[in-house]
Amino acid sequence: MTEEIVEQRVMKVIVFQLMDKEYAIGIDVVTTIEKVLSITRVPNTPSHVRGVINLRGVITPIVDLRTRFGLEPRPLDDETRIIIVSMEDFDVGLVVDAANDVIDIPEDAIEPQPEVVGTVESEFISGVAKVGRRLFVLLNLEKVLQPVKRVSTDD
């Protein structure tokens, strides 16, 4: 009985690293995790848009989460992963320092974010979760991945 209740309240997330923090996004939106592929830069887009990649025949835009969160950029290396997430209208790849593992977070371990949680803009965060000694920042992807509308460069 008790087990069942616990079962229901677990959220499966993918954990990844940016700087020294661990972030988590729900596993249901993640399609695949890729190693670094060659990225083609797209001009006249905000700096956090790294460009586009060819993901098995589909052109997929790539967002650098470090730049998106205003963190210091870091060159791509063997550890770097691209997490492909599937939003309602589009697929986007997220560049992260490393993708660590898949874990279950009990829902009661999730708390609204504390007032100060580092440098990441608070609107991007839907909560924090403490599991054992690790602290995970849960992302609000809807906010992080607002579609890029045309920048008025033609004026």
Added chain:
Amino acid sequence: MDTSQYLDMFLDESREHLQACTEHLLELEKNPEDLALVNEVFRAAHTLKGMSATMGYEDIADLTHKMENVLDAIRNEQIVVTTEILDVVFEAVDDLEEMVGDIERGGTGQMDVSSLVETLNRLASGDVAAALDEEEPSSGEVSTSEDSPYDQFEQTVLLQSIEQGYTVYEVEVTLRDDCVLKAARVFMLFEIFEKVGEVISSNPPAEQLESEEFDTTFRVTLVSTEEDPHLKEKAMKVSEVEEVHVTTLTREAVKGTQESARSEERSTEDETKEERTEEQVSDTPQPKKEEKKKTPKRRPAQGSKTIRVNIDRLDVLMNLFEELVIDRGRLQSIAGELHNPELNETVERMTRVSGDLQNIILNMRMVPVETVFNRFPKMVRQVARELDKKVDLEIIGAETELDRTVIDEIGDPLVHLIRNALDHGIETPEERLAKGKPETGTITLRAYHSGNHVFIELEDDGAGVNRKKVLGKAIERGLVSEEAAETLTDKQVAELILASGFSTADQVTDVSGRGVGLDVVKNTIEGLGGYISIDSIEGKGSLFQVQLPLTLSIISVMLVELDKEIYAIPLSSIIETAIIDSSEVLNAHNQKVIDFRGNIVPLVYLKEIFEMTEGEEETSDFQSIVIVRKGEKLAGLVVDSFIGQQEIVLKSLGNYLQNVFAISGATILGNGQVALIVECNSLIK
């Protein structure tokens, strides 16, 4: 019943049936005597009724049913086909289309059609005058004689058939009492009958048989070209059939029934009508015979073997195939390095097979332009009536195939061109007669393939472009100067009407001139990588020629290099490439320009546009320039170097990156890398 999974199919098929109705109605208007056409319309309407009733769209079923009644009356020669009656039927088809559209948009398909239904009801009861003029109902009602097993039309056909030596069977079938699948058995029996000959009538009617609205016995009358002694045995082979009675009908037998029917009609029908029926029975066997032959011939055409495939699946197939092509490229280069004869052979084979595969996949995405053209006849008819003009629309080459990406886009521009031709091209019947032209104008819509392009031409025999009027307007609008106007050729003048800010209509009419001019058409077509031109002879007519690429998903581009990045420029906007000496670059205001074949062409530094930080000013003595055009305007794009020309597959950047400046999409190169496609139109103001 959950019908949502069938919704797409229902929508598709409803549209097809409505389209069939429209086409046959239009034909019927031209040949009001051809009752086989009525049958075609009836069949389409009947299927639609059945489908919509199954799906629970009662309003559609109801309206279709009322329309059927009218068609039935026409079929039974109770009412004569006139333009006015067809107007009402067309209106019904329009409403049906709207209802289907509503369902597609997630609506319920409900609509208030009571006044139309009333008109249809009156028409169906033979009350033409009252239905059309809204007068009080007259007493001239005609009803089918319920007692007679055959209606007048069927009798005529039967008599005719016997006279011509065909055999007429009357088959009475009794199904077993415990028969579970009555409709299925009926269907199987009809299959057998239709192989033997043509089913003329059944009692109860086929509709009721299909819906199992009968007890266990039904009667079918069929006409066969030869005697078939085994008809009974064949029919008995169907399971759950209790008994089959086959009677060969003689002339007398049919006449006997007709006699009784006729005596009844005498009380309800006026003299002239009956005389006409009799005449058709005895004196004019020819048209009936033709009609009888036509009907069975048309049937097989409907049953061609196709399946419906969702276009998304074809897109996925295309994507996967492109991946395969990229890997094929890699394999080829590996084989080239290894020099293993067996490997080489295999790779070559694979290359050939995948080449064939590519053709097939591209062909699958091709759609005949018919899908766009077939809505035009009705539109032309309607607009011509609104404008009180007489116009024939002739369609040639409707089977010409185009990629569906292009098909999706060309509908609106063509509508615009046709409306323009109707409004400004074709004159009123009086004007035409005064000019010595036939009263009815002709618009010809022609499609054909030529090279890697599809041409769509719209020709009218109307007034043509009035040079004086167009020039006057163009000067007034500041499109040309008065001096330049003198030197323009007729073709150049004609093409002025495509210029933006130009609209020659003196008054704004309902048909064209809704504030958007033909420049919109021109822009759309050029946006598709196409080209439009006009040839016009004043007083004789105009010819609009639209040239379109076969497909938008595969385009030819020039690949260029900019700081190790590769960009693609569509060949359709490139005029030529040139390498010029840096000293030829001139400064005009803050704009760098070159003198290119007598034209001053502004230079666009793509590196600046694409935010590439350049260490120093270009030191090279020569510059590579791609001259592109947008309409009449030119620009020179400065690039680092040319790579070459290539066919590429156009892909969208997706919904996350919307409207990136000067980028229209992307493509995947042979090495798997992504290259962006430059949109030249936004680089030229």
